[in-house]
Amino acid sequence: MISVTLIGAGNVATHLFKAFNKSNQIFVKQWFNRGIDSISQYQNLVSITDDLNTLEDADVYIIAVSDNAIANLSKVLPFKNKLVVHTSGSLNIHSLDKKHKRGVFYPLQSFSKTAELNFKDVPICIETIDKSDYQILKNIAKSIGSPVKKVNSDQRRVLHLAAVFVNNFTNQLYRIGHEITESEAAEFDLLKPLILETAKKVQEISPYMAQTGPAKRNDTKTIAAHLKLLNKKQHKDIYKLLTKSIQDTHGTSTR
């Protein structure tokens, strides 16, 4: 049994709590948040607190708060030489105060408040200063069913950056698709199977191999027709830039 104390009450902390609570290999010792109200609904399941001075001994302290608050929070923790980890994709392991044994437990997934998430679909990227701490974090990840990968701070940083492209930016392309279809009272719903198929395809083959369409074929007639059809300048700019990017990748540009 590994005892874990959670710090923070955002989406990551809440999803972790629920997963830990179901695991019979993890005991959530305490759950801290600055504002007790956000976690008071869980008080029958776990000891909750808003006072750092009441934190008891635990094997691991997981700080799942916003990036800006991590460094300072790790500093004001009233103990030392304990394993303290953050869950951020972009912050270096050294942003944690060096009075602690330090680590990172970064779940590479998009967490929303509502959607249920199975942790088998959440790879955990782990980094530790001390080799001996790696195994503890790995066991925690395994106990909730997550795949585990050793990832250093540089690698984690580019994974977080790439995640913005494949998640936030991709989602914005869906949004633009939604706007474009609505402009002609066509149904965005018709695009949903294509959206899913596009994501499924790269589970098996590389995005390079999966590419199709007018940009790759350099089908200038269709490209011109599409640009004419777009009303917003910003959508035209995005169309041009991503078409150019595809053509550069596949060597099909004529310019």
Place this chain on the structure above:
Amino acid sequence: MISVTLIGAGNVATHLFKAFNKSNQIFVKQWFNRGIDSISQYQNLVSITDDLNTLEDADVYIIAVSDNAIANLSKVLPFKNKLVVHTSGSLNIHSLDKKHKRGVFYPLQSFSKTAELNFKDVPICIETIDKSDYQILKNIAKSIGSPVKKVNSDQRRVLHLAAVFVNNFTNQLYRIGHEITESEAAEFDLLKPLILETAKKVQEISPYMAQTGPAKRNDTKTIAAHLKLLNKKQHKDIYKLLTKSIQDTHGTSTR
């Protein structure tokens, strides 16, 4: 039993043939292609030909060739007053020669040579000049398990354009994610569950509601760090443009 003659041997034609061949409500009368070699492997399953003059009577002729060839091919078909449809997302129904009863049978999905596709995941967008022909095309789509939607030429055109955004452009963002992770020897595989989750999320909620991340939060510190991390100018440009697009959508831009 509806008799169908297929014209063309690309991915769409081939996937349609396989689906029709399995359906007990469709009889594929003939399969025509200019080059007989591409379809000769199917000669035990269907009557194949490369001579338009040998085309026999069928209920529907489905032209599944490249956009550039459709108009002319419909013109040189040596018969008239038969139901002739094309499968293109971007071409108007009137690009078919008016000696025919005309229609469009547009499968809104990405077809690749290898990947198996279940037609229940392929919405068919149908348009006909004569109302009476609509039911025939609808029955064909239903017989292979596809959802059916009545879509006019203007709507189909924007669906095809939106498909480029949610499929080709999205896939290019995956590709960029691949490039970025490889630059630090991080594993693109770690992003695959996120890619799938992002696509799944918009099956249930709108892309607007699904958005998260530094652009939406206007987390200027992370945005600046990401831009610094990107090596290629083109990747920086894409990052800036899509960040701006997200901020315009969500009203979080500071400028």
